[in-house]
Amino acid sequence: MSDTITQHVVVIPYPAQGHVNPLMLFSHKLAQLDGFKITFLNTDFNHKRVLSALALADDDDDDGHNSSTSSRGATLIGPKKNISLVSIPDGLDPDDDRTDIALLCEAVLDNMPAKLEELLRNINALDNKVTCVIADSSMAWAMEVASRMGTRGAVFWPAAAAIFVLELNITRLVDEGLIDSDGFFTNKEQKIYLSSEGLPGLDESSIPWSCIGDLNSQKSIFHFVTKCTEYSKLADWWLSNTAYDVEPAALSLAPKLLPIGPLLESQGHGDSEAQFWAQDHSCLTWLDSQLPCSVIYVAFGSLAVHDETQLNELALGLELTGRPFLWVIRPGMSKLQKDEYPRGKMLSWVPQQKVLSHPSIACFVSHCGWNSTLEGLSNGVPFVCWPYFADQLFNMRYICDIWRVGLSFEPDEDGVVLGEEVRRKVEQVLGDENIRTRALELKEMARENIAEGGPSSKNFNDFVEWLNA
Template identity: 50%
Template sequence: MENSHVMVIPYPAHGHVIPLMELSSCLLKHGFQITFVNMEFNHQSVMDILALKEDVGDGIHLVSVPDGLGSEEERKQPGKISRAILQTMPGKVEELIEDINGSERRINCVIADQSIGWALEIAEKHGIKRAAFCPAAAALLVLGFSIPKLIADGVIDQDGTPVKSQTIKLSPDMPPMNTKNFVWACIGNIDAQRNIFELMIRNNESIKLTDWLLCNSSYELEPAAFAMAPNIKPIGPFLAPQNSKPDDSDSSYLKWLNQQAPQSVIYVAFGSFTIFDAAQLQELALGLELTSRPFIWVVQSDMNNAYPEGFQERIAGRGQMVDWANQQKILSHPSIACFISHCGWNSTIEGLSNGVPFLCWPYFADQFFNQSYICEYWGVGLGLERDGRGIIRRDEIRNKVEQVVGIDKYKTTSMALKEILMNSIRETGGSNKNMKDFVEWLND
């Protein structure tokens, strides 16, 4: 079927949107029409992401649906966004599908983020082919699929609450995970925990409605996870574009990077959800200062007044604080020595794909398990340890930077894993083969 029309529905968060936008770009090159669905509150940010992609042009049709949110302040609150996704988005998406299917551009397939299973249910109701996409590690899906066994084994109760804090393995060959860091259990709010847990159980059922369950990973990264759930098909890595931000020049920090010695710069970035109090931000700043190494730190502009007194003057010339940076472009730069990261899956994939060692600073959700992969399974980084008050101290930051940069094995292992990961998307790679098979299925 030529020019099949594919509707792509991400969970409306930055880390979920980027890989699905990359998948959409790939499908566009195979001749598919793409309708990419956003909610009002994140529509502009998705338009900005699309503007970075010079090879796409007008080929991806962006559509926003009402989110039911009022003020801009509400649009910044994850809890209210989550409620809007469940209460408002399904009905609006179904109306959109009905409107499109009333035209000559009927939808042939819906590709939905696996965390919004209702979209797959709507597609089934309308007789549309369905595929689910996981923007996180395959291990996250395996954890969700393991919920009934975790309950039966007494690891968690019926609400998902860990019976006790303990370290377990989902299989002998998978990295360990602490039960207190289960993706639904590390939110802090018991109501939010229950909601996420119930949603994961529902999504497990919705996934059964799909013909394809895709994942932004590779067989080589997670062999044990794919062995446990062979229905998951990796098609990654998908990487964010290296183009510049459309309304801002990145030339200043890139020129600065070009002046630094190879493998000398610390790159620091924590994603959009990580929140630091003033004490932790000051320890991080002083830790970077203690390293005596050049660094580039992506930090929210509203935190500019929270730096230690005299910090900006003391690090002038060797420290760059920016409120936005093209992460893929930075990580691919030869001057980068290590990546201090929250260990979100997109950042993890981007660091691995560029052969950059990690210092791990996980915040919530799947980030703790990603740290286990990085430190204990792949051996490409170290974790940063908190003190008795839950603070990562300046000396810990300095010491771990010196270890991960000073010990050759971290860079050597990172570069070897980069080559393995890149092979997966080359002509004979497993991810490339899965992608070809998926495109063939879409064309049937």
């Protein structure tokens, strides 16, 4: 194989499921090209989780896409077996809480740059020399490492372009006194407007770093974000998982940020092969037995947490709708007894893109992570929004206020979304033909962007041309 490799690209996601997924889909797009070899770099902790999920998937896999191990010890995946899965430490101890975002960010920045440089030097000595490093924008410190080694670099933004625009404007916002030097609003009543139209106003509840942990964590994450934004300026290219027709206003404010999305499994490369939990495909057979546009799909991503009281109210509300529902409950997330709900199917993890593209899905009760948001949009599925933290609250405003393809829940005075509220909002969304019409229009626009000759497709091809130049 070494004689045919013309590009060896190292891809580095931030160590969270919502970042790993789109970068793996992007890696698959590159790996389809002749002469391309991809080294996909996870943290040791997440690498083990991915390998465990792959091993379980291999037991049921008969399409020839399963994994194997190379003589170097890297796990090879993809149809051409030209994606190598490797890892380095994240700097945390085995028992540390990796859902503590501030702790994880600090450890990553303190420990991973030196480990990355060591890995790149080893690859260059033993394998096809690395020709480009593509890093998640939250791992943009890798651009400094790549630059020091004389290697080209690109950053990949996996969230809404509007949030990247916000981060690019941090210095201006501080200079104008809208936020202080630690990222906190100077006036709790104000809103920040990045554009006069096409973007929702940002209050303190929709600034990503203001929605994570306590005040110390928020301060720490803000400073991590500002550092990554500066590191991003070292990159030759800025790529993003969005589309011009999805975020026209935001992308007009950052012309260097080039959309190549939505990145979807349906673009010809199957499952992302980067899941932290094994996917249960039995849901697809179950969906086949349901009526068209009848099933409520409920999923809250890889990090959202709700207590048992709230989950019981959600279960009650789903039952009250009288509709079948498919509910993803991560391992250890709840003590709900799955056999208590005859209308529902509850599973630990599912192939979400296949689920959302299934004709039986009626709506998506979602935490509004960006991947879930794009996947819902790309399949014309209306939303009922239940954001948890970070950028999810901003994404909800896109869904409800700008695109108008969904509604949000209203909690009671104790902060609990009651079962009756669940029933009411689901029925309201499903009964609104305007929401359904707009959702289908957005689906078509999103799909046109990634079709051959579409703007996202053209941006991807331009990037490949640059790599090959």
